[in-house]
Amino acid sequence: RGGRGDGVGCGPIELRRGLMNSARAPPGIVEPFAQGSGLISALDCAEYILANRGKVGQGIALDVTVPSRNDARGLYIRDEIELGGPMTFGVRVLPRFDHSLQRTAGEMDELLSLELDMMLRTSESWVTCPDGMTLLSAKERNGQTFSVRLDTKGLRPGVHFATVDAVDASDAGRGNLFSLPVTVVVPHSRFVSADAPTFKLNDDEHVQLKDNGLDLSTTVELRQGIPNRRFVTAPAGAEWATIKLKSGQPAASGASPRILLHAIPFVRGDLPNTECQL
Numbered sequence: 001r002g003g004r005g006d007g008v009g010c011g012p013i014e015l016r017r018g019l020m021n022s023a024r025a026p027p028g029i030v031e032p033f034a035q036g037s038g039l040i041s042a043l044d045c046a047e048y049i050l051a052n053r054g055k056v057g058q059g060i061a062l063d064v065t066v067p068s069r070n071d072a073r074g075l076y077i078r079d080e081i082e083l084g085g086p087m088t089f090g091v092r093v094l095p096r097f098d099h100s101l102q103r104t105a106g107e108m109d110e111l112l113s114l115e116l117d118m119m120l121r122t123s124e125s126w127v128t129c130p131d132g133m134t135l136l137s138a139k140e141r142n143g144q145t146f147s148v149r150l151d152t153k154g155l156r157p158g159v160h161f162a163t164v165d166a167v168d169a170s171d172a173g174r175g176n177l178f179s180l181p182v183t184v185v186v187p188h189s190r191f192v193s194a195d196a197p198t199f200k201l202n203d204d205e206h207v208q209l210k211d212n213g214l215d216l217s218t219t220v221e222l223r224q225g226i227p228n229r230r231f232v233t234a235p236a237g238a239e240w241a242t243i244k245l246k247s248g249q250p251a252a253s254g255a256s257p258r259i260l261l262h263a264i265p266f267v268r269g270d271l272p273n274t275e276c277q278l
Helices: 012-022 042-052 105-113
Strands: 061-065 075-077 087-096 115-122 132-136 144-150 158-168 176-186 198-200 206-209 216-218
Touching (some): 132 144
16 A cells, blocks of 8 residues: 555555546557556645545446456457447456455444446447446445447547546546446458449548459558557458558658568457467
């Protein structure tokens, strides 16, 4: 247990909430898969802990899982067959209290009387959920549940990230009490066909299906430190793939850039991707 120099201590759950709610994303960088919650500020974290210490549920861990996805801690949709229509998932929220052989009267009161009204909000319009939920201690009820609906029909090709965030309905300034990450991968190959072989991503990038109906070509604009991703659904029965790279106009500085290619196949079954990635 630790805290500031004035002698105020905090537990690991309070510390984690303080770090995540006080972190800020670096300016000009929007890459949630690389940046997480953002840059940590020790001073802002300490101020957050002091301002919210003692509030209902502040030091209680919340286990947020998706039972239908093997109790995953978030939603990860990466198989094209799941993108055919809207999807609905149940999410379970379970307070986790520290194990103890003996508890004080105050600890028992906190355990049995926890009742926290939370407001639920989503970061993207293609994710919807109820407006709120009430979290109770009631461990024998196996936690509380709510539903999350994903409508991926209008999403462009690429990877999309959203969150379902829960805040105290009476004190939104506390920040997120829990956050459910949602990641959806929409393959670029989904948007090309024999009738429409070329799909324009932007003014400088496109994806094109070759005349044989199997090969794909794409232009990729590279910026320093920012990954550029392409997702392709493998044709039925495919066992291997050939990747060819061709450089475009060199950088104005004349420097020789270094480019890292990272290819990861998604295989249905028991084969780990570490066995077949490039």
